Amino acid sequence: MKLLTVDHLNKQYGKGEAGIHALKDVSFVMEKGEFAAVVGESGSGKSTLLNCIGGLDNPTSGKVYLDGCDLFSLKESERTVFRRQNIGFIFQSFQLVPELTVEQNMIFPLLLDHRKPEQKAVNELLELLGLTTRRKHLPNQLSGGQQQRVAIGRALMAKPMLILADEPTGNLDSRNSRDVLDMLIQASRHYQQTILMITHNVNLTSAVDRVFQVADGVLADLGGMRE
Secondary structure: OEEEEEEEEEEEEOOHHHOEEEEEEEEEEEEOOOEEEEEOOOOOOHHHHHHHHOOOOOOOEEEEEEOOEEHHHOOHHHHHHHHHHHEEEEEOOOOOOOOOOHHHHHHHHHHHOOOOOOHHHHHHHHHHOOOHHHOOOOHHHOOHHHHHHHHHHHHHHOOOOEEEEEOOOOOOOHHHHHHHHHHHHHHHHHHOOEEEEEEOOHHHOOOOOEEEEEEOOEEEEEEOOOO
16 A cells, blocks of 8 residues: 655755755655665755655655645645644654653653543553653663664654654664664564654665665665565
């Protein structure tokens, strides 16, 4: 089932000869439950691509469809609500609320939409992420790897159609990086979650379903790298 369609996406900063083409005619499709990685050098356009797909940045031209919805046909206020309900974000810097516990951070997106979390689902997710014994801890009482697991749980809690992970292992050592990737893979399989992850670490792409490479704003599909 086709979930995400990126159609001739372009992003230019500035005009004329001074203009920078961050994305150049990018098109691809992702199926529901697919886990794909985007690799490329710093400044290649990876983060710009993710920000446009997530509706955080407006493309210069082109379309992004999520489950048939044209993201940029929505008014900004409508797009904000749609994004909050249908797209989960995992950032390199975790971005947890320091005054909230592990469990509170995970259910926070639901509370923003005045939705009551199901305790059974919360418990299941805490167990999946290995955080059951840490549920009442604050972020500053956790390791970097544990904080990133909380961020993954927060992204999964609202059961979004798409999760966008921006260098989720960028602040972690090699062991924690592998653990976090394993958690994402497990979540992808367990919840049939569609995930698009950008990374500079090609060693983390061996277990994903498909790999894209971005160079100078141009995207190439490298196919499946899964072992």
